[in-house]
Every structure is written in C-alpha cells, then in structure tokens.
Amino acid sequence: MAGVVNQLASGIYSFACSLWNHHTDTFLQQVCTGDEAAATNSLERTLLSLKVLRKLTVHGFVEPHRSVEVMGFLHAVFERLKQFLECSRNIGGENICRDRLEKTIILFTKVLLDFLDQHPFSFTPLIQRSLEFAVSYVFTEAGEGVVFERFIVQCMNLIKMIVKNYAYKPSKNIEDSSPETLEAHKIKTAFFTYPTLMEICRRLVTHYFLLTEEELTMWEEDPEGFTVEETGGDSWKYSLRPCTEVLFIDIFHEYNQTLTPVLLEMVHSLQGSTNMEDTSAILIKDAVYNAVGLAAYELFDSVDFDQWFKNQLLAELQVSHNRYKPIRRRVIWLIGQWISVKFKSDLRPMLYEAIRNLLQDQDLVVRIETATTLKLTVDDFEFRTDQFLPYLESMFTLLFQLLQEVTECDTKMHVLHVLSCVIERVNMQIRPHVGCLVQYLPLLWKQSEEHNMLRCAILTTLIHLVQGLGADSKNLYPFLLPVIQLSTDVSQPPHVYLLEDGLELWLVTLENSPCLTPELLRIFQNMSALLELSSENLKNCFKIINAYIFLSSSEFLQMYATDLCRSFCELLKDITTEGQVQVLKVVENVLKVNPILGPQMFQPLLPSVFRGIIDGERYPMVMSTYLGVMGRVLLQNTSFFSLLLSQMACELGQELDQILGNMIEMWVDRMDNITQPERRKLSALALLSLLPSVNSVIQDKFCGIINISVEGLHDVMTEDPETGTYKDCMLMSHFEEPKVTEDEEPPTEQDKRKKMLALKDPVHTVSLQQFVYEKLKAQQELLGEQSFHALMETVDTEIVAQLQEFLQGF
DSSP, X not given: XXXXXXXXXHHHHHHHHHHHHHHHHHHHHHHHHTOHHHHHHHHHHHHHXXXXXXXXXXXXXXXXXXOXXXXXXXXXXXXXXXXHHHHHHTSOTTOHHHHHHHHHHHHHHHHHHHHHHHOTXXXXXXXXXXXXXXXXXXXXXXXXXXXXXXXXXXXXHHHHHHHHOGGGOOOSSGGGSOHHHHHHHHHHHHHSOHHHHHHHHHHIIIXXXXXXXXXXXXHHHOHHHHHHHHHTOTTGGGSHHHHHHHHHHHHHHHTHHHHHHHHHHHHHTTOSOOOTTOHHHHHHHHHHHHHHHHTTTTTTTTOOHHHHIIIIIHHHHTOOOGGGHHHXXXXXXXXXXXXTTSOOGGGHHHHHHHHHHHTTOSOHHHHHHHHHHHHHHHHSTTOOHHXXXXXXXXXXXXXXXXXXXXXXXXXXXXXXXXXXXXXXXXGGGGGGGOHHXXXXXXXXXXXXXXXXXHHHHHHHHHHHHHHHHGGGGGGGHHHHHHHHHHHTOTTSTTHHHHHHXXXXXXXXXXXXXXXXOHHHHHGGGXXXXXXXXXXXXXXXXXXXXXXXXXXXXXXXXXXXXXXXHHHHHHHTTSOOHHHHHHHHHHHHHHHHHOTTTHHHHTGGGHHHHHHHHHTTOSOHHHHHHHHHHHHHHHHHOHHHHHHHHHHHHHHHTOOHHHHHHHHHHHHHHTGGGOOOXXXXXXXXXXXXXXXXXXXXXXXXXXXXXXHHHHHHHHHHEEEOTTTOOEEETTOOOSOOOOOOOTTSOOOOHHHHHHHHHHTTOHHHHSOHHHHHHHHHHHHHHHHOHHHHHHHHTTSXXXXXXXXXXXXXXX
16 A cells, blocks of 8 residues: 555656645745735645645655655755745735735644654754754744744744654664664754754743743733643643743753753852842743753752752742742742752741742732642652641631632632642541531532533542541531532433542542431432443442442342342443452442342342352453352351252252252362452351261362362461461451551541451451361261261371361360
C-alpha cells in the first residue's frame, strides 16, 4: 500500500508544486497592484494547493529527503513565509484578505511541524534553517510589526520539537548512536551557542513572561476569569503564555548548565525592595520568579530555597500594597512549585502563617493562588498533621469564606478540591470545623444543577467529609442519601458524569455507617440496573454489596437476596474471570455472615460452584474462591451440604460417594491454588469436619485430608520461643480497639464490624491444632486401635512425623 501511495505522490508532486507556485506568485503580484478582490481569489487557490502539498509531502513519501522536489518545496516554504509575512505588514487589520493570509502563514508552519514529526531524519537538512528562521522572528527585532500570536506559538513549537526530539539525542554511549542522530545533534549544538541561548532565555523571561495590559485588565475586571486562564482554561492551551513557558522549561532542561547562571544573575539583580511606583520593575520581578518556579527541579542544586524563603520571599509576602499584589501572588505560587523540590519541614509553620495571612488578602486572585499552594503543601509527602493543626480552624474557615465568595463554577470546583484535600489529610481532626461547610453544601448542590463537573467536585468533598466524620456522618443522611440516589440512578441523565464518584460516596457512606437505616436500604434498588451495565464500575458495585452484607445481612438479604441471586446468575453467564471471583466473594461473605440461611438464599449458584470443583476449574483464582464457598457450606452447614451432594448426584447421574470422592480428590489436588492463609485453614477445617467416618470413600481419601491438615498447620502455627510450644496465630479471643498513630487512618465502622464477625468465625475461633487432635482421636475411637493404625499407615511417614510434632502436649 505504501508503495502505491508513494507512486501516486511522485506522479503528481511536480504538478502540485508548479500550481502552488503559480497561484502564490499571482497573489503576491495582485497584492502589489492593490487588486484586493483578485488577490483574495488567488489566495484561496494558494491555500488549497498548499493543503494538497502538505498531505503529499508528509504522507506521500517513505524517504522524502531523497526527493529533490520535496526538499526543494520545503526550502521554498521559508522564502514564501518571509514574503507572506512582509505582505501581512502592508494589509490592514480588519481586511478579510488578512485573515486568510494569516491562515496561509499558519499552514506553512504546519507543513514544517508535520514533516518534522513524521520524518525527523529527513528534516535534518532543515534544522539549521528552521532554527534561524524561528529564532529570528520570535527573539529578535526582525519580527517586530510582522508577527502575530498564533505564528509566534507555531515558531516556538518548531523550536521546542527540534530541542526535544528524541531522534536528535545521542545515546550516553556515543558509539551506540546512529550517524543521522549525531549529524542532527551536531547541527543543534552548533546553533545553540551561549549568546543565542542567553538571548532566548532573557527574551522569554523579560518579554514573553511579562503580564500584558490585557491580562492586568482582566485581573482587575474579572479576577476569577484571570485565574481560570492562568490555571488552564479551555483557551489556555492554544494561547501564547503556556507555549512560552513550555519552551522555557524544555530549553532550560536541555541546556541547564548554560542557562542556570543566566537565570541566577537575573534573580540576584532583583534582590531587595522594589519601588511600588515602578510597574515595569514589578512585572519583571514577577516574570523572573515565574522562571525560577518553572525551573525548580533544574535549580535544585543551585538555589538555597530555604534561605531565600526566610531572607527575602517571606518579607515580600508581607508587603500589603495593592500594586505589589502581582509579587504576592507570584511568590506564593513560587513556593508551591518548590514545596516538593526543596523546602525544610521546620519552615512549614512559618509558611502556614503566611498562607493564613494571604487567605485574608484584599485581592481575590492572591487568595485563590494561595489556596492552590495550600493544596500542594498538604499534598506533599513531608506534610505533618501536628504542624498544621494549630492553623486548621482558621484556614478551614477562610477557605470556606473563599468558596462562598467566588461565583464561577471552575473556581468553586478548585476551592472545593483544596477543602477536600485538607479534610483528607487531617481526617478525624476536621470534625469540630466542618459545620459551616456541611450546611452550605446542600445549597451549592442545588445551585449547581446545570453544572455536573461542579457536582463531581461536591461528591469528592462529601467522600472526604464522610471519611473524616466517621460514624457521625449519619447526621448528613438527609442530604447525603438523596445525592447518592441521584448520582447512581442510571435512568437519570446526570449519572453519566456522577456515577463513578457517586458509587465511591455510596461505599464510604456504608463503610462509616453505624447502622442500617430504611433510607440507606432503599437506595439499593439502584443496584440491579448497575449490575446490568457490566461497566468498569462493577468492582465498586461488589464492594457496596459486601458493605451491606457486613452492615446488616439479615435485613438486607431478606429484602434483596432473590434479586441479587438472579442478577449474579445472569452476570456469571458472561463475565471476566476477575468478575466471577468478585461474585463468588460476595457469596462467600454471605455464608460467613449467615451460614444457616445463606446457602438457601444463594442455592441456585451453588451447583455451578460444586461442578467447577469436580471438573477442576482451570483458573486458580476462581478455583480458590470455589473452595472458599464450598468450605463454608461443608464446615458450617453440614445438612445443606448433604442436600447439595444429593442434588449433584441426581443431576450428574452418579453415585453420591463417587461425587464426594471426586470433590475431596480435586480439593486436595488443587490446594496450592489457595494462597490466602484464612482460606487454607478453612479448607483444612472443612475436610477434617468429614471425620470421624466409617465411609469407605472418606477413609480412602484420609491420606489427602491429613496432608491438607498438616499444610494448614504449617500455615497457621507459630512457635513460642520461650516455651517451645506451638499456637494457632489466627485465633482471636476478644475485640480490641486498635491504637492508631498520627499517620494512620482510624478504623471505619466496617473495619470494626469485620473484627466482630471474625470473633464468630471458626477460622478465628477454632484452634486447628486442637481440631486435628480431636478429629483423629474420634476416628481412632470409632475404628479401634488396629484399624486406625492401618489408616495412619496410608499417610507418608514424613507427614506423620510433622503431625506428631505439631500435636505434642495433647
């Protein structure tokens, strides 16, 4: 296919070039003669022919550098660009022809950018000329009065793509680099001399980084709009400022040894106080500080930021003059950039003091920027709660006031994220301070009916609030539960945006709920439709189901077991292995919580589990869960197991003993599929529960049952170094409230419920050592000494020796 495209492109390329040249020359002549109507028509033809050439040049050739015509066209692009730029100087700003002219100029740059992207080595002969052209127009007087913003952005992108291009970077071991890479690197190095780099750096900082009149006016008239633009609004990625900042970062990273002294000299020249009347000096300082923030990682070894913070930056934050607000905003932003790079932990209280003061600044932009830095500070891995707590109440109050004050949806979302972050980091410590926020959120939720992204931010805040409040979150239910109801109802249009966060909120609400309320139980009506979706949210759905089971299994299952069982049967027909395991884990938890009624409620699922075991399910994870489910039934509900065994014998048309024998044999054979210690102990207990027995099949499998038991003993028995005796490490005798350190999350209500459940679970209440001893003793008494001895001889002597060691003292 590539060969056919190449042939077609070669066949028409020459004609396309001559057509383009003809229309371009005609346009330029008509501009000179002032024939605007004709020039406009010719420009349209030029634009159309250039579009064709762009596609042919970029996609029509496998090795375009071997085509004289292609390389000739690309070199001509630079000459034509110069002609069109000069032409634009002479055409008025409101002229229709000028708009089309600028569009054509941008298309020229797209030809170069696309060609560089697709054919970096074919572009090598153009590197020098591209850099000279772009740097000349963007960083020297040559561009004055000619260039326009979109063109500057394209030129900067061209420089950036050459600087960053992986194809032009030699390997650390030069011998491993291709000649093409070395050639391109040589051209780059020759161009980016010290004077060139210094001029680019200085111009970026002192010209392009300066806040413009338009931006300063926006700051005054629409401060929230200004902050959205600065932090990445929709138009931000297409504008000049981010492009200049990205180019600065890339060039500084590539040539940091050359540029670090240049930037440090600029910083040094700004030390000391700045004249409040000198707006130009203030804007220069803002620009230089911006550069130091962007290059934070590169300057790690060159800037003593802690000293700078103490000796200069802190003082600048305290200058309250209105004209100094660009510096207050920039300095607090700068600290945010350095906080994760180099900032001593002992300085945090000084920073928190400064943040608290700035959250009361007269300027809204400064306050919003301060909130951003606070988020970065509490997000940092060196954050310590004890340092932050003295400031928590006042900061939280000020953030809440800021949330109420701002009116734009994007800004409210931003401040909510900061609040969420604070709540998440201080956890329970937030409880005394959230009253105002709790009262405000229902109003904000109502106001944001048309703003789903803001509602997502509210959901995130609620998630952290519930986690921070723990059992006290029950007081939020009048607001919280309708929010969950709406967010997780797939018949409501907003669920498209809210479902993921809504499910997370539902889950943490259940985990922290002290008891099941009728309203909380009612929300589960949303679940069957969610299970039908079979989406990436299925995992959270299973977690929610498990949370209901742990919260109040009897009430929950009484109302929803039938529907749930039906949904699971449908799911298991078409679900991934992981999904299958999740379904079975729910069933396992039901059996754990309610061993008597559980098997009856989920009876339709159990035959497939039994069949999976005797057929030797090939996926270890699934087999492990099958054995976990069957272990619960066998150990804790023997009568139901007998009924199930009879049902399977009938369905499969086999003898009951034969099926039982097959099951034990497969269980013993696939014991290694079980990796969880609790499940391994459960298997040992379950198989031992078949003893004592005179059943010939069970006696035939006796050796396997003992092998599993000894494996289980190895898993759970720990030796007391003082007494030399063994004890079962899984035994739990009473509930203890765990001691939580400052950095640990306190246990949720669900964690406590699981602990209480464990106190009734045979895995944690029955000593495997004692159970083995009692079962063997009962078997011996049933069979008599001689027959029991004969049975024990079927077991490997090494296993018997290990068993005797574990049973010492009995």
